[in-house]
Amino acid sequence: MVVVATKIDKQCENITEDADHLYKCIKSHDAVRRISKDLDIQENHVLPVVNYTTDEKKSNGKDRLALGALYTMVDLAKKYLEKHTDMVKKVDEFEERGHLLSSRRSEVETKVKEMTEEMASFDSETLLILCIGPNESGKTSFIDSIYSTLMREICQITREFGAYGGKSGDFLNTEMFHMYKIGDQRSNVYFGDMAGMEKAVCTLKEYIQCFLEGNSQNIFSLPDAVKSSQSTDKPGRRAKILCACIVVHCQFVDKFNGLPGKLKETMHPLQQFLSIKGIPYVVILTKGDEQSENAKLDKIQVYESKKVKRCVKTLVTELGLKQNFIFPVVNYTHENNVDATGDIILLDALEGILKRGRNFLEGTRNRESNSNKDYKSDL
Ligand SMILES: Nc1nc2c(ncn2[C@@H]2O[C@H](COP(=O)(O)OP(=O)(O)O)[C@@H](O)[C@H]2O)c(=O)[nH]1
Ligand SMILES: [Mg+2]
Incomplete structure (x- = not known):
């Protein structure tokens, strides 16, 4: 005193x-x-x-x-x-991530070029970033938003295939599986858009398994339609999954004061399945803007929102995830133009996805070349 x-x-x-x-x-x-x-x-x-x-x-x-x-x-x-x-207040790591992104908002153009080069530098096989999650979680909008950020203008590539997001009645929900090429002509990286988990007519394990085996015919009751946009070269049906994006929206987590039982039931086997296959995954947390008035004006503010933080905490504890596996984004759903705050958080998610994908591919190649060496030395 x-x-x-x-x-x-x-x-x-x-x-x-x-x-x-x-x-x-x-x-x-x-x-x-x-x-x-x-x-x-x-x-x-x-x-x-x-x-x-x-x-x-x-x-x-x-x-x-x-x-x-x-x-x-x-x-x-x-x-x-x-x-x-x-008594010293611990640094809130999640908020720190937001501050870091905020300081990088002027680097959008550089980051877009960096990501485009990164996608072009993958080898020639068809690589897939698979978006999975419940209905209306924002999977389709996320693909459109990433695409818009990279193109520097609002685009709706998914719409031409009837996949444009929206509530039933307003627009068609995604009903077919599609692949959308991202990056420039040199890229072999595609986003795969799926119908919500609820629409699968088989178990989730079969849903992923069918897909991994290049056969998505059995997944949905609707006819399958694998198409590539912006490209004349047809991606092979045996695309290699580079990374899975589990897309969930904030309200879904918050409303039930934790993960709703049904989602938890499907998430755990899905995580187990991806882990067994060694496929990396991230969680894309959408609609943080609906939880925070500030985030409506400055999208990076999702990192400051108490409700978003609560969702992240729930996902961390209930799915056993590290916080940096969760990427809060605000999809471009009603904007006429892209903006730096939306771009920078979408680019951060894309960077996280590609980084994990690259590590996965390099790990697989190293394992393959080691087993080839072992095989030769056995001969
Ligand atoms: N406010 C807000 N709305 C979103 C966001 N992402 C998607 N939506 C809306 O949520 C609804 C479902 O999106 P959609 O992409 O079709 O979800 P999907 O069924 O998972 O493909 C649509 O009305 C979108 O406009 C977001 O980040 N913020
Ligand atoms: Mg959809």
Whole structure:
């Protein structure tokens, strides 16, 4: 505790010109000593100041007293915190991610080029980023949004295949499996859009298995239609999954105060399945803008939203995920133009997906070349 002793100029008028008078003036020293004794507080914790009240000019003496008082307060607080480290607020890693992204909002163009080069640098086989998740979680919109960010304008590539997102009745929901090429002509990376998990007419395991085996015919009751957009070269049916994006929306997690039972039932076998196959995955958390007024104006604010944070925490605990596997995004659903705050969080998600995909491919290749070496040495 400190005591701020005001009006010390009443004891010593010269103090406002020269703060050193505090040490020379017996009256002011006596006043400090009296306060210290009356309040039972160390003498050097009594901080004499003279407030600016009607002054028009700055006073060196007043400034020095105020700064001296502030210095003592900060010093005491610092020493207290050093002794009580448990009271220092832990850095919120999720918010820190948001701050970092915010500082990079001017780097969108560079990041777009970097991602385009990255996609072009993968080998020639067809690589697939598979979007899976419940109905209306924002899978289709996510593909359109990533595409828009890379093209620097709002695009709806999914719409030409009748996959455009929307509530039943307004628009057709995704009913067929489609692959959409992302990046420039050199790229072999595709996003795979699926109908919601609820639409599968088989178990989830079969749903993924059929797909991995290049046979999605049995997955849905509707006719399959594998198509590639922006490309005349037909991707082979045996596309290699580079990464899976499990797309969930905030309300879904929040409304049920945790993951709804049905989703949990499907998520766990899905995670298990992907782990067995060694396929990397991330969670794309959509619609954070509906949880936060601030995020409607500045999309990076999803990182500050209490509700979004609660969803992330739920996903971390219930799915056993690390926080940096979860990417909150705000899809472009009603905008006429792309914007830096939306772009930077979508690009961060894309970077996370490609990074995991690259590690997965390199790991697979290393394993394959090692087993070839072992095979040769056995001969
Ligand atoms: N506010 C908001 N709405 C979204 C977002 N993503 C998708 N939507 C809306 O949610 C609905 C379902 O989206 P859709 O992409 O069709 O979901 P899908 O069934 O998983 O493919 C549509 O009405 C979209 O406009 C988002 O990030 N924010
Ligand atoms: Mg869809």
